[in-house]
Amino acid sequence: xxxxxGVLIDDGVPSxxxxxxxxxxxxxxxVEGELGAPVLxxxxxxxxxxxxxxxxxxxxxxxxxxxRNGCFxxxxxxxxxxxxxxxxxxxxxQDCGIILCAIEAGLLDGETAVNKPLSCRLFPIRIKKKFGxxxxxxxxxxxxxxxxxxGIEKKTPLVDxxxxxxxxxYGLPWYSSLKDLLANSPINYARH
Numbered sequence: 001x002x003x004x005x006g007v008l009i010d011d012g013v014p015s016x017x018x019x020x021x022x023x024x025x026x027x028x029x030x031v032e033g034e035l036g037a038p039v040l041x042x043x044x045x046x047x048x049x050x051x052x053x054x055x056x057x058x059x060x061x062x063x064x065x066x067x068r069n070g071c072f073x074x075x076x077x078x079x080x081x082x083x084x085x086x087x088x089x090x091x092x093x094q095d096c097g098i099i100l101c102a103i104e105a106g107l108l109d110g111e112t113a114v115n116k117p118l119s120c121r122l123f124p125i126r127i128k129k130k131f132g133x134x135x136x137x138x139x140x141x142x143x144x145x146x147x148x149x150x151g152i153e154k155k156t157p158l159v160d161x162x163x164x165x166x167x168x169x170y171g172l173p174w175y176s177s178l179k180d181l182l183a184n185s186p187i188n189y190a191r192h
Contacts, residue, residue, distance in 0.1 A: 004178045007170060008130050012138040014182050016158035017151035018124065024146040027099030029123055030092040032141070036073070036081030037089060038119040038126070044072055044079060047091075047103065050114035054106035057093050062102075066090050081117065091116070121165035125158065157182075 002009045039047065048071055055063060065084050071091075073082050082090045091102045101120065106112040119126065124144055128135045138158060140148070151158065159166065159178060167175045 002181065004181060005170075005174050006133055007174070008133050008135040009178075010135065010137045012140075013125060013136050013158060014185070016138045016148070017156055018144070018148055018158040018161050019151040019154050019156040020147050020161070021150050022098050024150070025144065026097060027092070029120075029141075029144075030099045030101060031088045035075055036083045037117045039072060039079045039081060039117045041079060043117055046114045047071060047117065050103055050106065050112045053112040053114075054102040057102035057105050058091070059093055062090050062093070118165055118169060122162050122169075125162055127169075
């Protein structure tokens with residue numbers, strides 16, 4: 001484990017290579033798992049409001065479900081997006097056989113200024129807590145096997161792939177410190 005300005009980072013994060021390719025995974029991360037995506041408290045209200053701006057992307061069953069149950073649930077004190085029948089996220093829709101996020105589609109199409117949850121943009125990194133500090137963990141899922149392989153082939157370090165959301169969460173100076181640490185490490189992470 002390494003530490004960068006008060007953020008703990010699991011040993012698997014610096015050496016991981018990753019490059020998401022929706023053509024390979026078909027958006028499985030929006031469907032698989034026991035819970036929906038983790039959501040920060042400050043994200044809940046903007047996401048709740050964005051649903052009205054992106055309704056045109058959502059299947060009618062998702063709209064009915066959100067109307068009856070809301071967008072979020074709390075599990076062990078943490079907030080998650082709700083899932084429909086324990087499967088896809090309430091914000092998910094299908095286009096040409098690929099599961100996409102209505103919030104992200106709305107942002108890209110200019111329908112909303114709200115982005116999908118930070119946890120979705122950081123995936124497959126998850127922010128956990130350890131010793132009261134943020135602890136970044138690389139979750140290795142079977143659904144991402146091909147994307148890890150593609151990351152190796154395209155030489156895309158995971159910390160570069162999720163660079164923008166890391167900067168959003170921790171700031172550019174923090175991200176620069178992480179990159180400097182990795183570049184000057186006796187272990188050449190870029191080769192893994």
